[in-house]
Amino acid sequence: MAGKKRSKKDPPEFRNPQLGDALQTQDMAAVAFALRHGPTVVPMMRPGQRDNPRDGGEVWTYRDPKTGDVALLLFSDATHQPEALPPTVALQSPGWLRAFLGTHEAEITTVFLDIAGPHPMQATPADLIAALDA
Template sequence: MIVSMSSKKKQPSFRSQVLAEALEHQDMAAVAFALRNDRVIVPLLKAGQRDKPTDTGEVWTYRQPESGRLALLLFSDAANKPAALPPTVGLQDGVWLHTFLRTHGSEIETVFFDIAGPHPMQATPDELLRVLAL
């Protein structure tokens, strides 16, 4: 599901309580469980086309100025996404994340969960691929 957070219409609540609790405990096994069994909020550059329900738009990544490497920012709640990021978000699961990291992981240096809080956590793409192995 894709939604622009700037839309005037009332939007569904994009939150994963399971992921939020895992991040609160800083427990990678619990994060993996949450990703396999619930959802994660992903910032997008643009919304997917309405006639293509599997199109998730382009995932927004952050290029780190010091290294030039990419960071993937994921959130347990759309409310935790800093306003400076693109307003459109996607709601994805662990299968999607595993596929995305298998495809783009070599370009991504790190993955941040809830980077602006309340309980930020960081992992490498390889670490996430290991815990998400199906």
């Protein structure tokens, strides 16, 4: 049933349909709007502890063994995450994403959105920070 409401016992949906639509058009303004107003699916090495709100877990990043460059991978939907990545994901808020990028901007070389498709996009951390601050 398309109009069915989720009950409190249904698991959360790990997706941002607005971000998926924006990636489909490859419109950076629409991507920026979606990132500012909705969650982002982030792969996690270790999830945060539920009983400790200060423990946000450990975000998974990719380090190129040849160059040492670090990439952050973000997804519009958990189903777009490649199987080679850790299976744990978190649904992070725009505020979290802005804080994370601000803290790690010097380390992260590039950010990939839906790297395995269906509509991948690449940006610098500075570009995403500017989009989130707009």
